[in-house]
Amino acid sequence: MRKFNGWKAIGISILFIVLLQTMGLSQTDKTPFADINNTRVLPMLKNLPRTYGGMNIPAADGRFLHDLIIENKYQRGLEIGTSNGYSGLWLGLAFQETGGELITLEIERKRAEEARKNFKKAGLDKVIDARICDAFKEIPKIEGEFDFIFLDAWKPDYMEFLQLVRHRVKPGGVITAHNVLNAGREMQDFLDALKTDQGLETKIVRISSAGVSISIVKK
Ligand SMILES: C[S@@+](CC[C@H](N)C(=O)[O-])C[C@H]1O[C@@H](n2cnc3c(N)ncnc32)[C@H](O)[C@@H]1O
Structure with missing residues (x-):
């Protein structure tokens, strides 16, 4: 042996x-973090929702929006509903890559200040203009067009926000919205408006159970 x-x-x-x-x-x-090589942002993308505890989009949805911006080389984004900046990190990272910029709006001071700190820590504060304001009042004051919109404020307000931004988006640009599947009942008017708007090509994707609507402005 x-x-x-x-x-x-x-x-x-x-x-x-x-x-x-x-x-x-x-x-x-x-995972949603594959090929994200920015070592400042990556740990925040992985851990921020856990330390904050709610309201943030799932990482997979963030990654989807990030890729959408990069694939289409979008240059000017508007996010409505920053919270502590988790989705903003995904969007900002993408705009950093396209050479674009993001304006993000948050009405609640404490959350907005936390978001600003997070953007600075991530090294994205030059790309992201984080404003503490009521988006209903702020949007009409912002000049120029956008090619990317992300709606993620209170759900019954989506319709009114759509009316505010609809004609501010360039042909080829996109209006996206979160929770269209798991909170669809709170925004039925918004979903109907997307469907009937002949100038938009809308699809709804289920990356997470929340659902994201993608409405491309026809050229
Ligand atoms: C679901 S949370 C946003 C989460 C964030 N997008 C993320 O994934 O990290 C919605 C946020 O919208 C903000 N909000 C609601 N109405 C608003 C308004 N009129 N103007 C600006 N922010 C608003 C709320 O205070 C809240 O922080």
Whole structure:
């Protein structure tokens, strides 16, 4: 009988652990954080919703919007409902890559100040203009057009926000909105308006159970 070789057993165990870790990593590659190489933003994208506890979009939805901005090279975004800035981190990261900018609006001072701190910590404060204001009052004061809108304030207000931004979006630009599936009943007027607007091409995607509407302004 061959003598049991302890070192050989340890070697095989290490090989197994490395193999399992590699398999784990390839699984991680499929997460919303795959290929996000910005080491300042990445830990915040992973941990901010947990430390804040609610209201933030799921990471997968953030990644979807991030990719939408980059794929279409959008240049000027408007977010309504910043909260502590979690979705803003995803959007800001994308606009940093396209060379664009994001204006984000939050009515609640405490949350908006937290968002500003988060944008600074992430190194995105040059890309993101975070305003503490009532979006209903602020939007008419902002000049120029947008090519990306993200609605994520209180759901029954979506319709009124749509009316405010609808004609401020360039052809080829997009109006997106969060929670259109899990809070659809609170915004039925908004969803109907998207459907009947001949100038918009709308689809609803279920990346998470919340649902995101994507309405491209026809050229
Ligand atoms: C669902 S949270 C936004 C979450 C954020 N987009 C994220 O994923 O990190 C909605 C936010 O909209 C803000 N809000 C509601 N009405 C607003 C208004 N009229 N103007 C600006 N912000 C508003 C609320 O104070 C709240 O912080």
